[in-house]
Amino acid sequence: MKICIFGAGAIGGYMGAKLAHAGYDVSLVARGPHLKAMAGKGLELRAGGESLVTRPRVSADAAELGPQDYVVITTKAHSVPAAIPAIKPLLGPQTSVVMGVNGVPWWYFHKLEGPYAERRIASVDPGGVQWRGIGPERVIGCVVYPAAEVIEPGVIELVEGDRFTLGEPDGSKSERVLALAAALQKAGFKAPVRPRIRDEIWIKLWGNLSFNPISALTHATLEQIVGDDGVRAVARSMMVEAQQTAEKLGVTFPITVDKRIEGAGAVGAHKTSMLQDLERGRPMEYEALVGAVQELGRMTGTPTPTIDTVLALIRLRAKIAEAG
Numbered sequence: 582m583k584i585c586i587f588g589a590g591a592i593g594g595y596m597g598a599k600l601a602h603a604g605y606d607v608s609l610v611a612r613g614p615h616l617k618a619m620a621g622k623g624l625e626l627r628a629g630g631e632s633l634v635t636r637p638r639v640s641a642d643a644a645e646l647g648p649q650d651y652v653v654i655t656t657k658a659h660s661v662p663a664a665i666p667a668i669k670p671l672l673g674p675q676t677s678v679v680m681g682v683n684g685v686p687w688w689y690f691h692k693l694e695g696p697y698a699e700r701r702i703a704s705v706d707p708g709g710v711q712w713r714g715i716g717p718e719r720v721i722g723c724v725v726y727p728a729a730e731v732i733e734p735g736v737i738e739l740v741e742g743d744r745f746t747l748g749e750p751d752g753s754k755s756e757r758v759l760a761l762a763a764a765l766q767k768a769g770f771k772a773p774v775r776p777r778i779r780d781e782i783w784i785k786l787w788g789n790l791s792f793n794p795i796s797a798l799t800h801a802t803l804e805q806i807v808g809d810d811g812v813r814a815v816a817r818s819m820m821v822e823a824q825q826t827a828e829k830l831g832v833t834f835p836i837t838v839d840k841r842i843e844g845a846g847a848v849g850a851h852k853t854s855m856l857q858d859l860e861r862g863r864p865m866e867y868e869a870l871v872g873a874v875q876e877l878g879r880m881t882g883t884p885t886p887t888i889d890t891v892l893a894l895i896r897l898r899a900k901i902a903e904a905g
Contacts (some may be wrong), residue, residue, distance in 0.1 A: 582764060585610065585649040585671050587664070588656030589639070591729040592681060594737040596653065596745070596770075598626040601635040603768040603844075608646045610667075616641055618735025626730075628739035648673025651761055655681040655725070657858075658705060658869035665714035677757050678719040681745065683789060683854075684869025685877065686782065691717035692751035693779070695831060697880065704872040710804040721758050722748040722778040724785055744771040746779025783827045783834065786843050789870045790823055791816040792889070794895040795853035797865060800856060807846030817842060818887040823874050829881040859902060867895045 582605055586593040589609035601607040601624075611619065616639055623636040636791050641645055652671045654661060659684065672678070680686050687706035690697050701709050727742030745765055749758050758774050765772035775781055795806055795816055820838045827834070858865050871892045878885035 582606065582651070582760070584608075584651045584653065584764070585643070585646055585668060587643065587652055587654045587668055587671065588660070590615070590655065591731050591737055592725055593628060593653065593655035594619075594624055594731065595727060595729045595739060596655070596681075596765075596768075597637055598624050598633060598635050599768040599770065600738065600764065602633060603764075604850060605768070608640065608649075610640055610643050610646070611793070612641050613733040615731060615818060620731075624737060625736045626673060626739065627736065634750075643667050644670040649676055651677050651679060653681055653723075657864070657866045658682045659864060659866055660685045660764075662707060662710040665710055669714065672715070676719060677721050677761070678715050679721045679723050679747070679761065681723045681725045682869070683725070683866060684786060685803040685873035686720075687711045687718040688720045688721065688722075689779065689782075691720065693831070697830065702873055704868045704876045710873040713757060717750065719762065722782065724751060724778070724781045726785075743769065743899075744773075744780070746773050746775055746781050748775040748781070750778070752776040752778075778835070779830075780799060780832050780835070783823070783832050784836070784841070786870065786874070787820050787823060787834075787838075787841055789853075790874050791819040791891075792845055793853045794867055794871055794891050796853040796856040797859045798891070798894055798898060802850040802852055803845050803848045804850050807842055807877060813842065815891070817889060822878065822883065822885040822888050826843070826874060826878045826881055826883040826885065829883060830877065851863075859898075863900070864903070865895070865899050867892070867899060871895065883900045 585608045586597040587610045589597050589611045595608050597609045619639045623634045626633045649671045649865050690700040724746040726744040728740035730738050732738045745760055749755050754774055762772040762774050762796055855865050875888050875892055
């Protein structure tokens with residue numbers, strides 16, 4: 582089984598290190614000082630006070646690696662369309678592509694029964710670049726739960742988590758998804774295969790679409806957002822609008838909005854990834870998390886006034902940050 586992790590930063594590096602340690606043929610596509618460090622001294626994973634060093638094959642050029650059985654994409658959502666030409670050399674006739682990317686996935690409507698089947702999502706996949714370049718038939722859905730950080734080039738520190746939930750767009754337990762789940766489990770991860778992967782996508786997205794932009798706008802931690810009655814109400818309103826949109830698409834939410842909010846608050850003084858990106862001068866992942874939900878609201882005729890307001894603010898914040 583040949584597995585390539587494309588965009589092997591914190592999450593991709595964490596997955597790649599464990600798979601390599603388990604004996605799988607793993608390659609990592611990365612760039613810059615992180616790539617140079619991994620090529621020189623290996624990839625170090627620090628977790629629970631222990632250190633694991635592996636030496637998977639690393640490259641800046643996917644064409645050196647050739648077609649794979651599985652390609653796991655772990656970049657930010659906004660980075661994927663421009664990376665399609667770089668990804669294509671990894672794709673053979675039977676290659677499966679695992680989208681370990683936050684937000685509403687570009688393949689969302691593939692194999693989804695109902696009036697929205699095979700629709701495209703412009704805010705996530707402008708011009709259908711991913712739909713044409715990767716192909717929805719290759720995709721295995723993935724919800725990423727671990728939190729990790731590249732603390733120095735070539736060194737990844739696990740913050741928490743070991744679960745990657747998988748699911749076919751049509752809900753089947755195919756041979757390819759079961760084989761991947763078995764590989765991840767052998768490497769020490771939890772990798773359940775869900776028949777309704779979109780439900781789980783929305784549970785994670787519920788928090789990301791609200792807490793992430795609010796934190797970037799206010800510089801507040803999850804604990805501070807949930808602890809402020811006024812700001813908590815804004816987040817809750819966004820989540821209710823998202824739930825109303827998702828339910829029109831057939832999604833079932835197994836927990837309530839308030840339970841989801843309490844769960845976020847329990848994480849404590851945690852800075853969201855969007856706030857961390859803002860502080861580090863990186864582009865923020867707001868279209869896949871917020872813009873796409875607005876787009877789905879309009880598609881389904883669902884009013885999203887709070888989402889619209891916060892999206893306008895975070896778009897302006899991003900423009901100001903990009904202008905320096």
